Amino acid sequence: MLAEIGFGxxxxxxxxxxxxxxxxxxxxxxxxxxxxxxxxxxxxxxxxLLTLSALTLIYLLVNNSYQxxxxxxxxxxxxxxYLKATALWGGQAGxxxxxxxxxxxxxxxxxxxxxxxxxxxxxxxxxxxxxxxxFFLSLIVFFENPFLRYWQTAEGDIIRAVFQPARTLPFxxxxxxxxxxxxxxxxxxxxxxxxxxxxxxxxxxxxxxxAALITNRSxxxxxxxxxxxxxxxxxxxxxxxxxxxxxxxxxxxxxxYWAWDPVEIxxxxxxxxxxxxxxxxxxxxxxGMFKQWNMILIxxxxxxVIFGTFLTRxxxxxxxxxxxQSAIGPMFFGFIALTFFSSVGLLIYRWExxxxxxxxxxxxxxxxxxxxxxxxxxxxxxxxxxGVLFPLLSELFTNQKVTVGPPFYERAxxxxxxxxMFLMGAAPLSTWGSASARxxxxxxxxxxxxxxxxxxVLFFTYSRNGIALIGFFLIALVLFVTLYxxxxxxxxxxxxxxxxxxxxFWNLFGRNRRRYGGYVVHxxxxxxxxxxxxxxxxxKETQGTLALHQSLVLDGYRLEYRDIARFPxxxxxxxxxxxxxxxxxxRYLGQLYPRxxxxxxxxxNMTIPGQRPTLRDDLYVLLVDWEPASASGATFKVYVNPLVxxxxxxxxxxxxxxxxxxxxxxxxRTES
Amino acid sequence: xxxxxFLLFIVVFALTLLGPVEAFAQGSAPSDDDVNRIxxxxxxxxxxxxxxxxxxxxxxxxxxxxxxLMLAEGKxxxxxxxxxxxxxxxxxxxxxxxxxxxxxxxxxxxxxIAFGIFVLARTLKGWAKHDITESHGGESEPQAEVDExxxxxxxxxxxxx
Numbered sequence: 085m086l087a088e089i090g091f092g093x094x095x096x097x098x099x100x101x102x103x104x105x106x107x108x109x110x111x112x113x114x115x116x117x118x119x120x121x122x123x124x125x126x127x128x129x130x131x132x133l134l135t136l137s138a139l140t141l142i143y144l145l146v147n148n149s150y151q152x153x154x155x156x157x158x159x160x161x162x163x164x165x166y167l168k169a170t171a172l173w174g175g176q177a178g179x180x181x182x183x184x185x186x187x188x189x190x191x192x193x194x195x196x197x198x199x200x201x202x203x204x205x206x207x208x209x210x211x212x213x214x215x216x217x218x219f220f221l222s223l224i225v226f227f228e229n230p231f232l233r234y235w236q237t238a239e240g241d242i243i244r245a246v247f248q249p250a251r252t253l254p255f256x257x258x259x260x261x262x263x264x265x266x267x268x269x270x271x272x273x274x275x276x277x278x279x280x281x282x283x284x285x286x287x288x289x290x291x292x293x294x295a296a297l298i299t300n301r302s303x304x305x306x307x308x309x310x311x312x313x314x315x316x317x318x319x320x321x322x323x324x325x326x327x328x329x330x331x332x333x334x335x336x337x338x339x340x341y342w343a344w345d346p347v348e349i350x351x352x353x354x355x356x357x358x359x360x361x362x363x364x365x366x367x368x369x370x371x372g373m374f375k376q377w378n379m380i381l382i383x384x385x386x387x388x389v390i391f392g393t394f395l396t397r398x399x400x401x402x403x404x405x406x407x408x409q410s411a412i413g414p415m416f417f418g419f420i421a422l423t424f425f426s427s428v429g430l431l432i433y434r435w436e437x438x439x440x441x442x443x444x445x446x447x448x449x450x451x452x453x454x455x456x457x458x459x460x461x462x463x464x465x466x467x468x469x470x471g472v473l474f475p476l477l478s479e480l481f482t483n484q485k486v487t488v489g490p491p492f493y494e495r496a497x498x499x500x501x502x503x504x505m506f507l508m509g510a511a512p513l514s515t516w517g518s519a520s521a522r523x524x525x526x527x528x529x530x531x532x533x534x535x536x537x538x539x540x541v542l543f544f545t546y547s548r549n550g551i552a553l554i555g556f557f558l559i560a561l562v563l564f565v566t567l568y569x570x571x572x573x574x575x576x577x578x579x580x581x582x583x584x585x586x587x588x589f590w591n592l593f594g595r596n597r598r599r600y601g602g603y604v605v606h607x608x609x610x611x612x613x614x615x616x617x618x619x620x621x622x623x624k625e626t627q628g629t630l631a632l633h634q635s636l637v638l639d640g641y642r643l644e645y646r647d648i649a650r651f652p653x654x655x656x657x658x659x660x661x662x663x664x665x666x667x668x669x670x671r672y673l674g675q676l677y678p679r680x681x682x683x684x685x686x687x688x689n690m691t692i693p694g695q696r697p698t699l700r701d702d703l704y705v706l707l708v709d710w711e712p713a714s715a716s717g718a719t720f721k722v723y724v725n726p727l728v729x730x731x732x733x734x735x736x737x738x739x740x741x742x743x744x745x746x747x748x749x750x751x752x753r754t755e756s
Numbered sequence: 757x758x759x760x761x762f763l764l765f766i767v768v769f770a771l772t773l774l775g776p777v778e779a780f781a782q783g784s785a786p787s788d789d790d791v792n793r794i795x796x797x798x799x800x801x802x803x804x805x806x807x808x809x810x811x812x813x814x815x816x817x818x819x820x821x822x823x824x825l826m827l828a829e830g831k832x833x834x835x836x837x838x839x840x841x842x843x844x845x846x847x848x849x850x851x852x853x854x855x856x857x858x859x860x861x862x863x864x865x866x867x868x869i870a871f872g873i874f875v876l877a878r879t880l881k882g883w884a885k886h887d888i889t890e891s892h893g894g895e896s897e898p899q900a901e902v903d904e905x906x907x908x909x910x911x912x913x914x915x916x917x
Contacts, residue, residue, distance in 0.1 A: 338810035345805045444880060452880070459876055463869045470868075474852070474861045482857050487799045489807075489850035496865060627788035689812060709812055719788070 090140035105214040160262030162656035177230035208295030271331030282321025290386035315746040337691035339723035350392035360461035535560035601745025611734030618727025786827035801844035
């Protein structure tokens with residue numbers, strides 16, 4: 085009964101979304117306010133309806149309703165309730181329901197707030213959002229239905245259908261297959277919703293951009309209205325990427341956080357265009373420039389959001405042939421083509437009206453530097469896009485499968501990221517409108533000298549690796565420039581308002597949240613860069629099979645194999661846990677407990693590392709799961725990952741920075 | 757001159773993508789680390805995007821043993837890699853081999869980026885020309901709009917010094 089209700093609600097919501105689309109279009113065409121209002125009410129209704137449908141599915145998941153095939157595929161009796169509930173996004177059909185639910189929630193939020201004020205744009209925002217929502221609902225209703233149930237025919241065959249077919253009996257498996265063990269990590273429970281939140285939030289600025297094009301509003305109203313949406317979208321997408329990296333580091337057991345896997349790159353690409361957009365809109369707001377370029381960026385971001393979902397959901401990555409056989413692959417492809425080419429067509433149609441009021445006068449002005457920043461982000465995007473696409477093209481045209489792996493991406497993107505870091509150092513010192521090489525040079529030389537001194541010290545004390553030294557120089561440059569900017573502003577506030585250093589610092593954020601939040605993000609990026617440089621350039625590893633009390637030595641650490649135990653865990657895992665004593669020279673540092681968790685229902689191992697994190701490095705010890713592990717011999721793989729914990733520290737600061745930037749600016753209103 | 761620097765950019769970028777030439781060494785009694793040194797440069801022929809040194813499947817365990825055997829036989833790293841390519845195809849390598857259709861993997865990004873730089877340079881040049889024409893036309897050049905907040909900060913600093 086519940087499955088029928090859940091499915092019925094989905095079908096009704098799909099038609100309601102089509103009604104929203106039709107009514108908004110017709111109402112705008114005929115200038116019928118009542119019809120447009122009815123479209124808005126219909127859209128507002130989609131959210132409670134999809135909430136009901138999603139809650140129905142969660143109820144089925146939590147209550148072991150294994151007749152429902154989705155529940156059977158992603159849960160099992162031994163899973164705790166919270167994992168059963170979050171298994172909603174553990175499989176394809178459920179994750180599409182979650183996508184649609186978020187989409188309707190965000191669109192409802194937009195439709196609820198300030199409808200009268202933005203009456204000109206909002207009906208068209210509804211149209212664009214309804215097109216996207218209707219597409220995802222059509223995928224769920226026609227291709228990936230999470231409410232299909234198992235039925236047994238008289239011949240003993242098992243078939244799937246929502247409603248009971250004639251001459252069949254319900255078939256209820258006694259237990260489910262259970263969620264993929266890799267997805268049971270806390271990072272993986274939060275990571276997909278964060279990515280989806282980021283993806284879906286970017287649909288809103290896109291919808292406003294399209295509404296501006298349709299209504300021929302060439303001003304930056306749409307940017308003002310979606311500024312905060314964009315920041316939140318960027319925050320969630322960044323959170324999703326970082327949590328994904330942390331999950332990989334903790335669970336996948338290969339001593340790293342980023343493998344340049346196509347699935348990772350699928351989420352990284354909209355982040356690149358989104359980051360370029362975030363910088364570029366500032367120029368439109370300040371100088372009325374780059375209106376066409378901002379449209380291109382938001383169209384690209386939307387296309388890449390759908391493309392990212394397509395890459396991970398269509399099976400195209402395993403093989404182009406799997407894509408052709410997948411039900412939703414061609415649908416996604418068609419939708420991306422339709423929305424991309426119609427958006428670009430609309431932009432071309434409005435091209436002239438979006439010409440800038442002002443033009444760039446200096447190569448060294450802040451807008452120029454932002455333009456170079458955009459070029460670099462686009463260049464990284466080109467490398468990523470081509471790297472993901474090339475294996476598919478190779479298979480299609482030459483029938484030869486190839487891998488485009490980390491060496492390709494790292495060599496191509498490293499100089500681009502270095503250039504981006506340099507710009508991060510120079511841009512805050514330039515001014516809008518006009519600036520010369522001389523004025524920037526005058527402001528830059530002191531931080532550059534300080535960064536050079538840091539580099540010299542590192543040369544004598546830490547490393548003589550040329551690439552690392554260039555990296556550390558750029559990091560130090562950005563940090564000094566940013567701290568100098570803070571110091572300059574705090575000093576001015578102290579003198580102007582007679583504030584102490586702490587209140588001056590605090591009030592600075594209140595005065596211009598976006599600027600100083602942005603600077604905090606820059607600092608956090610540099611902390612992350614320290615971690616990335618450390619693990620990429622200085623990672624060390626060794627592997628060996630040890631009997632009890634034997635040791636492995638790596639980079640000054642000695643690891644002594646002390647004990648091993650095998651025991652069942654409450655959630656049906658079979659745990660094999662080793663005890664390893666860690667020494668640095670003769671100094672005892674503590675114990676680590678690398679383990680292998682075996683999930684019998686999935687017949688799968690997970691290798692959980694024993695970690696000793698410090699700011700200097702991360703000692704990361706794995707019990708290798710493909711070798712037998714016993715007291716007479718267990719194989720350990722040990723990594724020393726220098727500086728990697730700066731990456732996670734930087735990530736925390738990064739979120740603080742975005743929160744500051746996205747927070748409403750109350751003080752500005754009171755001061756002005 | 758300009759087209760030459762452009763060509764130079766493409767060549768330099770393509771060379772960056774191509775990377776360094778590998779040099780291999782091997783020992784007579786292969787350790788796990790010797791095996792992993794080669795295995796981490798090969799990709800599992802069955803799983804998607806998984807390097808051989810960390811792939812937990814039984815097949816990969818056997819392939820690692822194969823590497824160990826070949827090292828013990830005195831095969832070089834290059835010979836071992838070639839063995840896997842011959843048996844399982846180019847997908848076992850971390851990058852497409854530099855031949856035939858695969859050259860596109862290395863050439864398309866620098867060409868597209870160079871095109872981006874070209875478009876940007878032309879746009880900036882066009883703006884600069886436009887600006888010169890305007891100022892020659894007798895119109896007074898609008899005063900540069902400096903960042904308001906920085907300007908005020910500087911002003912306050914100077915007043916107090």
